[in-house]
Amino acid sequence: MGSAVGGQPLEKIFLPDDKGLFILPNLPVLHPDWVYRLFSFIMPPLIFATFPMKPFAENIPHSLRGNCRDEALPPHTVDCPECGCRADVPRLDRGEAAFCPRCGYKLFRVGRHPFSAPPAYAAASLILMAFAYGMTYIEVGIPGAASVLSLPEMMRLMVFQDYGFLAEVMFVLTFGAPVLFLLLCLYVYAALIRKRVYPALRLATRVMVRLRQAMMVDVFFVSTLVAYIKLSSVAEVRFGSAFYLMFALSVMLIRTSVSVPQHWVYFQIGRLTGDNAVQTASEGKTCCSRCLYFRDSAESPCGVCGAELYRRRPKSLSISSAFLTAAVILYFPANILPIMISSNPAATEVNTILNGIAYMWDEGDRLIAAVIFSASILVPVLKIAAMSVLIASARFALPTGAKKLSHLYRITEAVGRWSMIDIFVIIILMCSFHTYAARVIPGSAAVYFCLVVILTMLSAYYFDPRLLWDKRASDGIAFNETEKHD
Structure with missing residues (x-):
């Protein structure tokens, strides 16, 4: 029967599915003690994250309140990572946030349940992911052929057809990055909750924060809806249980x-390690662009988060311009x-992108044509144009308000990932039609388009928006530093 977990042999478990029984072979039957431990870890954070805890906290005896965790951030000074404005932030309690007084950027916040909510959400996400990747995602049937696809099956089909690059893209963006992010979230918050310094805690936090932009499960879900509109006109399509779990x-x-505020997390890690993250701003100190804490300018890397310490990102315009130029060429x-x-x-x-859009428009599928046009043509072109304007403004101080340019940068950084819709649609169509009766294969443009999306995201990532404000200050262009966030 195999090895044992918790003293019990491995068995087969049968779960109801759309077509009767769905078999998960070799799934361990957990010992009751392990089940109790699992629920004792998951349920308290879920309860604490769901129900208000203020009335409960008020009933804690005064003799025990000294042992409660301090969830607030003390008063300190930060430099805005988007405009460089120095701001004195007062004490922040649960549910409060700080905004830059000049550009309106949200500096950081303290969650309503900062210790319990993130691990609760992460545990629930891992459970959903385990089921979503084990069940049927979509069923596509045409006369003479049928495809019953799960998410791992899609990746296997792409590898089998020698499209390993697309399989790797799908794996990293819809499985690898989310799983690693969730595991690191549980790791970091387990250390904070248990008040123990785990190995490589700062590194785990830094990687966790940077993985947030690489998670595209939501983009893949929307891509499935777009693919469904196209598939339903030529085939019978039925969603499996995993589709609803993906939502x-x-x-x-x-x-x-x-729910993971990195500024607050690094402060709590500093309390665990005995290193005071909060230092006063002075001439010989630099505010880290990642954790937003002041450190000695000669210190490298940052002693709080481990990131590279700099006043402005070195060679930001050159690197951003190089990625943007490569994206334009491709x-x-x-x-x-x-x-x-x-x-x-x-x-x-x-089909190319343009004649595919024209064909769907002529056939009456105007909604899907508009969606693909927006994701494949409009968004990349506008992002390339926006990044060109931002880089030119940072170099030559174009006659545009710095605050408007900061808003443009935020929008550009946020919408760039949605250009991956076209790539995911091709992946779904290719996996749905892979027989002799009907076959869809990606062309070489799919790889180029995927690289364009990645390069434009890197161009936005390496661009330092504070240069927009620096250029205007050096050229004597006035701006209102006291403008408040709405």
């Missing part, structure tokens, strides 16, 4: 991501070369 997983991942073959090739025993059709 719940998308919501939970977003909730987990926004954007032409991404639109000229075939992005998708569909075939059946009677005919073969080669």
Whole structure:
């Protein structure tokens, strides 16, 4: 029967599915003691994150309140990572946030339940992910062929058809990055809750924070809806249980991501290690662009978060311009070369992005044509144009308000990931039609387009928006430093 977990042999468990029984082979039957431990870890954070705890806290005896964790951030000074404005932040309690007084950027916040909510959301997300990757995602049927697809099956089909690059993209963005983020979240918050210094705690926090931009489960879910509109016109499509779980997983991942305030987490880690993260701002100190704590300028890396310490990102404009130039060069073959090739025993059709959009518009699928046009043409072009304006403004101080340019940068950074919709749609179509009766394969433009999306995201990542304000200050262009956030 296999090895044992908790003293019990491995068995097969049968779970109801759309078509009867779905078999998960070799799944361990947990010992009751392990089940109790699992629920004792998951349920308290879920309860604490769901119900208000203020009335409960008020009933704690005064003799025990000294042992309660201090969830507040003390008063301290920070430099805004978007405009460089120095701001004195007062004490922040639960549910409070600090905004830059000049550009309106949200500096940091303290969650309503900062210790309990993130691990609760992370645990729930891992459970949803385990089921979503073990069940049927979508079923596609045409005369003479049918495809029953799970998410791992899609990746296997791409590898089998020698499209390992697309399989790796799907794996990293929809499974690898989310799983690693959730595990690191549980690791970091377990240390904070248990008040123990775990190995590489700062490194784990830094990686966890940077993985937030690499999670695209929500983009893949929306791509499935777009693919469904196209599939339903030529095939019978039925969603499996995993499709609905993916929606719940998308919501939970977003909730987990926004509930992790890195500034607050680094402060709590400093309390565990005995290092005071809060230092006064002075001439010989630099505010870290990642954790937003002041450190000695000669200190490298940052003693709080371990990131590179700099007043402005070195060679920001050069690196950002290089990535943007590469994206512009690759954007032409991404639109000229075939992005998708569909075939059946009677005919073969080669589609570029533009003629595919035109074909769907002429066939009456105007909604999906508009969605793909926005994601594949409009968003990349606007992002390239926006980054060009931002880089030019930082170099030459174009006659545009710095605050408006800061808003443009935030929008550009936020929408860039949604250009991956077209790539995910091709992946779903390719996996749905992979037989002799009907076959869809990605063209070479798919790789170029994927690289364009990645390069534009890197261009935005390496661009330092504080240079927009520095250039205007050095050129004597006035701006209102006391403008408040709405």
